[in-house]
Amino acid sequence: MRYRFNLDTMLLFIDVDKEKRTINRIELEGELPLLIADTRHGSATLWMLTENQVGEWGFDAHDYSHEKEKDGEYHIWKWYDEDANLMLRVVIYNPKSSAHDAGQVVVAVGECGETTRSLSTFLTDFAGWTLFETYGDAEASLRDYGLQLVEKKESEVDAVRGN
Numbered sequence: 001m002r003y004r005f006n007l008d009t010m011l012l013f014i015d016v017d018k019e020k021r022t023i024n025r026i027e028l029e030g031e032l033p034l035l036i037a038d039t040r041h042g043s044a045t046l047w048m049l050t051e052n053q054v055g056e057w058g059f060d061a062h063d064y065s066h067e068k069e070k071d072g073e074y075h076i077w078k079w080y081d082e083d084a085n086l087m088l089r090v091v092i093y094n095p096k097s098s099a100h101d102a103g104q105v106v107v108a109v110g111e112c113g114e115t116t117r118s119l120s121t122f123l124t125d126f127a128g129w130t131l132f133e134t135y136g137d138a139e140a141s142l143r144d145y146g147l148q149l150v151e152k153k154e155s156e157v158d159a160v161r162g163n
Contacts, residue, residue, distance in 0.1 A: 001015070001016050001017075001018055002014070002015050002016075003016065003122070003124070003130065005122075005132050007120070007134060007138055007139060008139060009030060009031055009139060010028060010029060010030040010031075010138065010139040010142075011027075011028075011029045011030075012026065012027070012028050012029075012120065012122070012132075013025075013026065013027040013029070014026050014105060014122055014124075016103070016124060016126060018126045018127070021094065021095060021097070021103065021126045022039065022094045022103070023039065023092050023093075023094055023103045023104075023105060023124075024038065024039055024040055025037065025038045025039065025040070026090070026092065026105055026107075028107060028120075028138070028142065030139050030142065030143065032048060032049060032143050032146065032147075033046060033047065033048055033139075033142045033143050033146045034046070034047040034048075035047075035088075035090070035107070035142065037061075037075070037077055037090045037092065039075045039092050039094070042064055042066060042075065043060070043061075043064075044060065044061040044064065044077035044090055045058045045059065045060050045061070046058070046059045046079065046088065046142075046145075046146055046149070047059075048146040048147070048149060048150045049150075050150065050154070051150060051151075051154055057149070057150055057153050059079065059146075059149045059153075061077035061078060061079055061090075062078060062079050062080050063076075063077070063078040063080075064076070064077050064078075070096070071095060071096055071101060072093055072094050072095035072096050072101060073093070073094050073096075074091060074092070074093050075091070075092040075093075075094075076089070076090070076091050077089070077090045077091075079145070079149075081148065082152070087109070087110060087145050087148075088107075088108070088109050088110075088142070088145055089106070089107075089108045090105075090106070090107050090108075091104070091105070091106040091108075092104070092105050093105075102123040102124060102125050102129075102131075103123070103124050103125075103126060104121065104122060104123045104124075105120075105121070105122040106119070106120070106121050106122075107119070107120045107138065109136075109138060109141035109142050109145060110136075110141040110144070110145060117136050117137075117141045118134070118135060118136030118137055118138040118140070118141040118142075119134065119135045119136060119138075120132075120133070120134045120135075120138050121133050121134075
């Protein structure tokens with residue numbers, strides 16, 4: 001099953017296997033950024049258009065952890081800035097077999113120290129109940145962080161080319 005949520009000019013798609021009670025993949029699509037996280041492959045990438053908008057850059061998560069606990073399992077991806085500040089975090093929680101635990105997706109953007117500029121949370125009981133909330137402007141925060149990554153990458157490419 002695929003859930004679809006509209007966040008102003010962004011769309012959030014969440015692929016759920018109700019039978020296995022797992023969240024398999026999320027896609028956060030905007031005009032500029034595309035964030036994809038997949039629990040089956042343990043991969044997550046933030047895609048951005050190049051500065052000239054002809055090509056695209058993919059920025060894989062800097063850190064990934066898969067933690068299994070007695071109640072379920074967590075998939076956690078993190079991206080950092082050049083000062084090692086946490087800038088983007090995606091968490092997908094899949095509960096074990098308990099029908100009372102909700103699966104969840106958390107996307108936190110712009111997290112530096114104690115402050116979070118935006119946060120999106122999705123919960124499901126894998127039956128019919130869902131909850132989706134956002135705090136802050138997820139699209140703007142994700143776009144701002146993505147543009148920082150693009151600027152840094154294109155500066156590195158220019159330096160290699162000798163420009």
